[in-house]
Amino acid sequence: xxxxxxEIHEAPTTFWSKYIVSYDHKVIAKQFLWYAIFxxxxxxxxxxxxxxxxxxxxxxxxxxxxxxxxxxxxxxxxDTYAMLFxxxxxxxxxxxxxxxxxxxxxxxxxxxxxxxxxxxxxxxxMLSFWFAALSGLILLASLFLPLGGAAGGWxxxxxxxxxxxxxxxxxxxxxxxIFVLGISSTMGAVNYITTVITLRAPGMGYFDxxxxxxxxxxxxxxxxIFVPVLGAGVMLLLMDRMFGTTFFLAGASATAGSGDxxxxxxxxxxxxxxxxxxxxxxxxxxxxxxxxxFSRKPAFGAKATAMSMTAVTILSTLVYGHHMFTTQMxxxxxxxxMTLTMTISIPSAIFFAxxxxxxxxxxxxxDSPMLxxxxxxxxxxxxxxxGLHLGTVTTDLYLHDTYFVVGHFHxxxxxxxxxxxxxxxxxWFPKMFGRMMNEMMAKIHFWGTMIPLxxxxxxxxxxxxxxxxxxIYNPFVYDSLKRxxxxxxxxxxxAILMGxxxxxxxxxxxxxxxxxxxxxxxxxxxxTLEWTIPSPPVHHNYDEIPVVKCGPHELxxxxxxxxxxxxxxxxxxxxx
Amino acid sequence: xxFLNYGLSTSWFELSxxxxxxxxxxxxxxxxxxxxxVLAIFYFVLVCIGLFGFSYLYSHKRNKTPYYTYGNKKSxxxxxxxxxxxxFLSVDLNIARVANNDMLNVFWNxxxxxxxxxxxxxxMGQQWMWSFRYAGPDxxxxxxxxxxSINDLRVPAKTKVxxxxxxxxVIHSFFVPNVRLKVDTIxxxxxxxxWDANVPGTYDIACAxxxxxHHYLMKAQLTVYEKDDFNQWLATSAHIAKTTNDPADKNLQxxxxxxx
Numbered sequence: 001x002x003x004x005x006x007e008i009h010e011a012p013t014t015f016w017s018k019y020i021v022s023y024d025h026k027v028i029a030k031q032f033l034w035y036a037i038f039x040x041x042x043x044x045x046x047x048x049x050x051x052x053x054x055x056x057x058x059x060x061x062x063x064x065x066x067x068x069x070x071x072x073x074x075x076x077x078x079d080t081y082a083m084l085f086x087x088x089x090x091x092x093x094x095x096x097x098x099x100x101x102x103x104x105x106x107x108x109x110x111x112x113x114x115x116x117x118x119x120x121x122x123x124x125x126m127l128s129f130w131f132a133a134l135s136g137l138i139l140l141a142s143l144f145l146p147l148g149g150a151a152g153g154w155x156x157x158x159x160x161x162x163x164x165x166x167x168x169x170x171x172x173x174x175x176x177x178i179f180v181l182g183i184s185s186t187m188g189a190v191n192y193i194t195t196v197i198t199l200r201a202p203g204m205g206y207f208d209x210x211x212x213x214x215x216x217x218x219x220x221x222x223x224x225i226f227v228p229v230l231g232a233g234v235m236l237l238l239m240d241r242m243f244g245t246t247f248f249l250a251g252a253s254a255t256a257g258s259g260d261x262x263x264x265x266x267x268x269x270x271x272x273x274x275x276x277x278x279x280x281x282x283x284x285x286x287x288x289x290x291x292x293x294f295s296r297k298p299a300f301g302a303k304a305t306a307m308s309m310t311a312v313t314i315l316s317t318l319v320y321g322h323h324m325f326t327t328q329m330x331x332x333x334x335x336x337x338m339t340l341t342m343t344i345s346i347p348s349a350i351f352f353a354x355x356x357x358x359x360x361x362x363x364x365x366x367d368s369p370m371l372x373x374x375x376x377x378x379x380x381x382x383x384x385x386x387g388l389h390l391g392t393v394t395t396d397l398y399l400h401d402t403y404f405v406v407g408h409f410h411x412x413x414x415x416x417x418x419x420x421x422x423x424x425x426x427x428w429f430p431k432m433f434g435r436m437m438n439e440m441m442a443k444i445h446f447w448g449t450m451i452p453l454x455x456x457x458x459x460x461x462x463x464x465x466x467x468x469x470x471x472i473y474n475p476f477v478y479d480s481l482k483r484x485x486x487x488x489x490x491x492x493x494x495a496i497l498m499g500x501x502x503x504x505x506x507x508x509x510x511x512x513x514x515x516x517x518x519x520x521x522x523x524x525x526x527x528t529l530e531w532t533i534p535s536p537p538v539h540h541n542y543d544e545i546p547v548v549k550c551g552p553h554e555l556x557x558x559x560x561x562x563x564x565x566x567x568x569x570x571x572x573x574x575x576x
Numbered sequence: 577x578x579f580l581n582y583g584l585s586t587s588w589f590e591l592s593x594x595x596x597x598x599x600x601x602x603x604x605x606x607x608x609x610x611x612x613x614v615l616a617i618f619y620f621v622l623v624c625i626g627l628f629g630f631s632y633l634y635s636h637k638r639n640k641t642p643y644y645t646y647g648n649k650k651s652x653x654x655x656x657x658x659x660x661x662x663x664f665l666s667v668d669l670n671i672a673r674v675a676n677n678d679m680l681n682v683f684w685n686x687x688x689x690x691x692x693x694x695x696x697x698x699x700m701g702q703q704w705m706w707s708f709r710y711a712g713p714d715x716x717x718x719x720x721x722x723x724x725s726i727n728d729l730r731v732p733a734k735t736k737v738x739x740x741x742x743x744x745x746v747i748h749s750f751f752v753p754n755v756r757l758k759v760d761t762i763x764x765x766x767x768x769x770x771w772d773a774n775v776p777g778t779y780d781i782a783c784a785x786x787x788x789x790h791h792y793l794m795k796a797q798l799t800v801y802e803k804d805d806f807n808q809w810l811a812t813s814a815h816i817a818k819t820t821n822d823p824a825d826k827n828l829q830x831x832x833x834x835x836x
Contacts, residue, residue, distance in 0.1 A: 250764025
């Protein structure tokens with residue numbers, strides 16, 4: 001299994017080769033982590049500006065408003081508002097969550113957890129980060145154009161995103177940035193898939209891999225298949241914008257032949273629905289592992305969980321049409337997409353049952369990674385169940401494009417993934433940086449995130465059901481929506497609170513980085529491979545490639561007599 | 577902090593209820609929503625009982641020795657499979673069946689103007705307004721006597737109204753919360769929607785699909801008249817159209833021949 005290219009590379013000596021163009025998966029993971037945290041801050045600030053506008057339309061954004069928008073005295077105008085929600089979506093999905101879950105944890109965890117010295121293709125890995133950096137730069141540069149950045153929504157449906165609706169170069173740069181990021185993601189995905197297949201330590205079968213690796217691996221497979229589809233879509237859009245083609249133009253404005261704007265929606269959602277699972281699968285994997293580790297017992301039905309995640313991965317490729325019910329596809333397609341969408345709840349119900357089975361009769365430690373993992377179970381429950389209303393054609397006719405959708409996908413994609421990401425950061429921080437994070441601050445951060453988060457997203461479900469539609473600058477031009485002002489105000493205040501509590505995280509992160517307590521090699525007492533080596537690991541990870549003899553969740557075995565309640569994966573399973 | 581005042585006077589759940597249902601079929605959507613929600617709450621409560629209950633019962637303080645199991649005993653597998661099957665049978669199959677029936681028998685079962693009394697209206701979305709077109713006395717669309725209005729849709733109560741919609745520039749979405757329906761208007765395509773409203777009054781029509789900077793201002797007013805009042809309005813409008821429609825005005829000429 002471990003291929004011939006798992007040899008020890010010499011450690012780099014210069015600053016340039018060690019920190020900038022590093023080939024080391026651990027350094028690249030940290031690069032992605034910083035990148036993600038930076039963009040989380042940018043996207044979060046945009047979210048606050050959006051929320052401010054929705055609760056207090058026409059009032060200047062406090063403190064930094066005058067600085068950012070001097071010409072309007074700090075009031076966010078409608079065109080800037082459109083740009084903000086477009087870039088909030090784009091940044092959070094592609095530049096914050098993706099690099100955090102896939103870039104940082106994927107890079108850090110996969111080689112360490114399967115007992116490899118590095119990724120299969122270190123050069124590709126380095127390029128993957130620098131393409132992502134280039135893409136981020138292009139996107140940020142678009143903000144400084146005369147007409148501003150892209151403003152057609154993160155979905156950028158034509159014909160709004162063609163020259164008919166978006167004459168500014170911001171949309172062009174958006175397409176370019178997404179295309180370049182697609183290159184980065186595809187390179188990463190190919191690398192992860194190959195690494196998992198070829199570099200697993202001797203003795204490690206697929207079901208001996210931690211579920212984190214399962215999640216990341218399935219994500220990589222989806223990425224490799226579907227990100228190129230998005231790349232093709234935005235490339236066609238780019239050609240419509242720059243070279244006069246008419247792939248997506250139709251109607252009165254299509255003076256040079258006619259294409260079809262709905263075609264883009266098909267291409268976009270063939271990618272876009274798997275993308276939801278691309279983001280959530282790593283979080284599911286992390287949560288499945290952490291629930292077991294902190295309950296001090298094996299993951300309940302680990303094999304079934306892995307199989308369910310695989311089933312969801314496959315099904316996720318077959319359901320994208322539920323995003324397009326209101327475009328009136330043929331009834332046959334609509335029926336098929338609705339029915340297939342519904343079947344996703346079978347595997348989802350199975351791994352929910354397994355998560356609860358894992359903590360059942362455990363001996364639960366409520367350390368911060370565990371709190372965040374339990375939080376994921378809670379918010380993903382809400383997010384998943386509200387999907388039922390939207391996967392159903394008739395209720396979707398009312399709910400489509402309302403805040404109900406916004407609440408639903410924030411519960412699944414934002415809340416669950418963010419909490420899963422925090423769980424991962426608190427869990428692997430000691431391994432990454434060799435220091436412990438402050439537990440007290442972590443707990444404050446958890447409750448300060450969890451409570452306002454539900455205020456925000458449950459509030460969104462409520463106003464959505466009340467009929468408030470998405471992406472409107474001032475909902476209260478509609479008399480019928482004026483009654484929703486108080487709930488919108490509650491959402492905004494929750495958002496500000498949640499934003500403030502993220503400062504606790506940043507302070508904790510930076511403080512612990514330099515001043516945190518030194519971490520032992522195995523602070524959480526778990527047995528997966530990365531905890532058998534020092535924190536932080538040496539450049540080549542493993543002096544000797546470990547030989548795996550048991551599964552990743554050997555905790556609470558009553559036959560253990562050596563004073564530990566867990567076994568390392570390198571130890572022979574103790575039987576009674 | 578005016579949200580506190582509101583919060584005390586009216587419950588937020590009252591506020592977040594959808595607007596008045598004025599159509600004969602909107603209750604199908606409302607009742608399916610309620611059914612789905614009740615089941616969702618049921619399963620979410622189960623999850624919470626597990627989550628909070630187990631967290632309480634099996635915390636490290638209360639339970640020192642965890643139960644060493646892989647969850648692969650027959651009884652474990654049975655419970656897991658049962659949960660999966662229960663969710664699928666009680667929730668998914670049921671709501672998919674109801675939705676499928678409602679879709680085929682009602683919402684996409686468009687009335688046939690040749691066989692029954694149906695008011696036909698053509699709708700065109702554009703940045704950022706809605707245009708509506710009635711056939712006029714000659715019963716043909718795209719002719720000089722068409723009645724055309726902007727952001728002002730008037731329909732009779734207790735009559736089926738069938739809309740054919742398109743868009744001039746970008747994709748819009750024709751959203752009438754009070755009948756619980758929305759449909760995209762797409763350049764180069766004609767989409768359809770129909771309803772039967774039965775409560776006279778005035779209501780909001782919104783654009784639900786992001787269509788540019790002033791998306792939020794793309795609203796129209798829906799007036800539902802009693803039948804007699806509607807006929808009177810239609811006659812007056814036909815007269816006005818006949819006397820004032822300017823055949824040279826390009827903005828009036830967007831209609832198309834009605835085909836089923």
